[in-house]
Amino acid sequence: MTTIAFDTLKFAKRLKEAGFTEQQAEALAAAEAEFIDENLAGKRDLKETEAALIRDIKELEVALKRDMKELEVALRTEIKQLDLKIEQLRSDLSRDIKELEVALRNEIKQLDLKIEQLRIELSRDIKELEIKLARDMKDLEYRLTIKLGAMLVVAVGVMATLVKLL
Numbered sequence: 420m421t422t423i424a425f426d427t428l429k430f431a432k433r434l435k436e437a438g439f440t441e442q443q444a445e446a447l448a449a450a451e452a453e454f455i456d457e458n459l460a461g462k463r464d465l466k467e468t469e470a471a472l473i474r475d476i477k478e479l480e481v482a483l484k485r486d487m488k489e490l491e492v493a494l495r496t497e498i499k500q501l502d503l504k505i506e507q508l509r510s511d512l513s514r515d516i517k518e519l520e521v522a523l524r525n526e527i528k529q530l531d532l533k534i535e536q537l538r539i540e541l542s543r544d545i546k547e548l549e550i551k552l553a554r555d556m557k558d559l560e561y562r563l564t565i566k567l568g569a570m571l572v573v574a575v576g577v578m579a580t581l582v583k584l585l
């Protein structure tokens with residue numbers, strides 16, 4: 420509840436001087452005092468609102484940091500999985516080469532062509548994954564920038580409002 424000094428007696432006297440009856444002046448002064456008490460924000464109200472906003476901003480910051488950390492962990496996990504898959508592909512490719520060398524010595528030239536083709540495809544896949552990862556990181560950066568910008572806009576708006584009100 421806000422406490423603002425309002426001189427109802429002085430207000431009622433002015434109303435009487437302006438032609439109001441004593442009963443009308445007192446009723447209007449009481450209604451005005453009640454309106455001011457119920458509807459105007461005081462410094463304490465503004466400080467409470469400011470503290471709540473600061474707390475909310477800090478909570479958002481903590482949540483954003485937590486989300487960023489979770490995303491980082493998820494991306495690292497995906498990268499490790501991709502590394503394992505690439506290593507598995509390399510392992511499979513090496514085993515296939517050995518089996519083919521033993522079984523098909525007559526087709527070594529064809530195997531070399533196939534191996535080269537697989538390397539090109541792996542390289543292309545890796546490049547595509549790198550591009551996708553870079554794009555995902557950029558999207559994440561944009562989203563975080565937008566969230567941070569929104570927080571700053573709210574904070575600036577609140578501060579501007581507080582400055583105007585104070």
